Amino acid sequence: MHTMEMADIRGPQLLIDKTKCIANIDRIYNKAHKNNLLFRPHFKTHQSVAIGRWFREYGVDRITVSSIKMAYYFAADGWKDILVGIAYNPREYDLYENLSDKCNLQATICCPEAASILSRQCRFPMEVMLKIDTGYNRTGIRWDDTSGLKVTIDHLLKNTNIKIKGLMTHDGSTYGLNNRELIIEHYMTSVKRINICRDNSGLDDAMISVGDTPSASLATEFKGVDEIRPGNFVFYDLMQYINSSCRFEDIAIALIAPIIDIRPASGTLVVHGGSVHLSKENIKIGNQQVYGMLASTDNKGWHKPLNEVYLSSLSQEHGIVKCFDNSLLSCSKPGDLIAIIPVHSCLTADCMGSYMLTSGEYIDHMRGISQDSVFSL
């Protein structure tokens, strides 16, 4: 079998360690199974049919996606139970209707106005999840807005095609917390609030679905939850490592980038690897604003974190590596490859639009296909 050699890489290349991905899937799958939870992983992180099949081999048969386009992409590979996790856009009604012939599709309703419009539009049997804001303050009906919830439900129930399946929340606040105790406490509050909301809704058999990688990774108690929808855990990244959701060795993704400039007077190396490759996502570590962490490499991939260097800024195609000691600087030359652990793997994968496995094989990302062809399912 051909295996990847770093020598095969010329420019910026996103590299995936399948063994680590499988271990990450295994860990969360088993946690879900052990706690009698439905497991509906969010596929917006990888957006890959090939990686989707790794989940399917575990028996996963329901997924979350972040756009109707992504629903088509995975439905084309045979996925039959798909929650479109982004708020319903009435301009996409026909796309929902067409896809509903091929799979069990759920839409997400976030506000009374959307419920009212969908109720007037809907001419086919449609399942709906109600998005509840348990404190993240991004989208959805506030958990304590009992009248807003009632109006939303009343709109939907006017149309007998619509079935309200459950209540869902995504509390992204956990991404910014930086220890296990805070994340678990936040998660418990979120679960408590969505259950209060369900109790007030009159929807006695509505399921409860929660979704974020930190709580799925760290929580051990899932009372009051029927389904989990984490996504990022398949790769993890620097943000999840910093917030303690994973160990460094669980991170399954790195951008391999060539050094193109050596600047001893500035204490920097420059790589071909910029915001069009990594995204401009950054995170504060100590006093530093960091766009990526470096890891040691050999000919087969990446290994340990390098602590005396970090990615300190990005422009469109360039990344600046700040070196606090001279060991990397003094032994580097243009053309050498470094491994960058991205701050936010979902965005880096979306920027790169394709993957190479450490085995040398290339696999798909939805970005690699043309817009038009997706909807032809």
Add this chain to the structure above:
Amino acid sequence: MHTMEMADIRGPQLLIDKTKCIANIDRIYNKAHKNNLLFRPHFKTHQSVAIGRWFREYGVDRITVSSIKMAYYFAADGWKDILVGIAYNPREYDLYENLSDKCNLQATICCPEAASILSRQCRFPMEVMLKIDTGYNRTGIRWDDTSGLKVTIDHLLKNTNIKIKGLMTHDGSTYGLNNRELIIEHYMTSVKRINICRDNSGLDDAMISVGDTPSASLATEFKGVDEIRPGNFVFYDLMQYINSSCRFEDIAIALIAPIIDIRPASGTLVVHGGSVHLSKENIKIGNQQVYGMLASTDNKGWHKPLNEVYLSSLSQEHGIVKCFDNSLLSCSKPGDLIAIIPVHSCLTADCMGSYMLTSGEYIDHMRGISQDSVFSL
């Protein structure tokens, strides 16, 4: 002729006003012509064959690109004089050699180490530009590092295939300055420094090439400059508007995004339009960290800036529009479209990977083609 109707747009769509692009090209082209400057626009902003042809109709016959891949993309459309503006990566030697048969290609050398490697590699006639750091501190040889420059030149001249064509700088510091006087002062310093560097280099007939949109837009005096390489001006964006390089009405690009959630209690609207569409680039306006500015729309495009609302945060697929008064909030419903002026148009275009013109026509972006097919020229 079919013209674009907003009604045709369902999800996030990048919209281009060709009339404004042409006016922007016209302005800089005429400025270059009047000042006897060579005009080598940077195509990394649009990455579009179709938009490249708008330049060609003006008589532009030389371009800058930010990767060897992009050089192939434009060479395939008949461009014959291409500067690869990113620092030379020795792993891409064969790609330079293959393309040099088809067009006049220039590589960019940023450090003595790259010069040494290229000097040992080069087996074909190759033109080289030396990248000089006039103060931006990103890439290149510092303008006052006379010995570093000498070593670099000595390495290159050892190989008679290599011809040093000139000295180039890109002083991106101007992007962050916020008035005309500061930008022009900074630009004059940069030009003075690269000329001192040339005088010290012994390369008496080396040309001087400078490139950034703020100085190309605002400077009126180009003594000591042979060539300009601005790129962003074809679209402009919020950053260039804030730093005074353009008027709001010169901005030729907007992301059209559907509203998907209405949240009066938070004073926010949520749109389908997130970091995978706009990039996470942001800018401080007053006390606000802004990810995009909103403009009024009608059925044909966008118009005036809306001052009481702005894009206040982004997640992967969501954009949060903060509304300081209730006029937009109270009249909006899910499915309504808004126009977002991006902070950094180069990155937004790269995220979106395709364009719709206000005439309704779709045009290309390099993102829309597969990696493999580019190098088959």
